Amino acid sequence: MGIEPGRLHFSWISSAEASKFVEVAREVSDQVRNTGPATKLVKKLPEVA
């Protein structure tokens, strides 16, 4: 739908796979941080004069 590659991730991690969770969470947060602040699907408060 036009969301930048690298912002959306899917994974299947069992509750027994703690180390996989840590690994994937690090990877995801690194990648998203590199993508920079989101500009899409961001809702701004209405500006009131």
Next chain:
Amino acid sequence: MEAYTEKIRQAARRLLKEKRVDVVMGFQRGTVPMMSQPVLIRKVDEVGRLHWDSHCGSNLANYLPKRKERIALVAKGCDSRNIVGQILENQIKREQLYIIGIPCLGMVDRRRILAAFPGREPLSVSEADTRLLIRGDGFEETLERVQYLQENCAICTHRNPVIFDELVAEPAPEQSDLDRYEDIRGVEKMIPDERWQYFRELLAPCIRCYACRNACPMCYCPTCFVDESMPQWLGKSIDPTDTTTFHFLRAFHLAGRCTDCGNCQRVCPVGINMRQLNKKLEKEIKELYGYESGLSLEERPPLDTYRPEDPQQFIK
């Protein structure tokens, strides 16, 4: 197609007289041209109200979920596929239904007709063979029916009902050699920013009236995610973030279920082509699982089955 009217009335009369069904769902003439409307007939002497023409695009399957009576209903190809979907999803039982099948030649898009007469108002529209006869104040014109079909009908590959108890006519010739996804491939080729812009413009007119959802035979959740308030999944505004989320999520909920009956687009008061979203998911489901929705009562839909060989490259 108007010739189907008499056949539908005959069937309805017979079914009500023999007490095979409690109610017949069909169409009656609308109060304005090109707006045939759904009607429920319970008595034999009301059968004469039933009507059929090229403006019966509404999907009567929308009125089925959780009904308890024995129902006869007229169903075009797409409607019948939605009925299959609802049976598979336990919304209605096959034994309750008597399906009067309509071999469909496509429904006419009222908006395209109106657009052909700028500044003039068609007051009556009738049909003869492949032509539409449009009459208004001081004018009378004939149009080729096939040039004014709804978009989804023009690219329809399942015109004949997939389940039925009787057909009102010989099966219609199916259209083949069609490319259903030409426009979708165009969107797929865009770079993310272009695509974002494209969807932004596609959905910008949305006023969140939910007509598309309400008209959808597969949108039968007792409480829709957009109406939930604890938790509130989605904002109620027409901020692009909210409208986009609404349309995308609704499209995802219809993945492998939508039959492209076109009812959503038909009822949209601001003319959004949200079928673009549904068609993309239809294409994905076809390519990934080889499944087309609502064609068989035997096969479970891909999203409620698991097979070890299911594609899952997207998951880590």
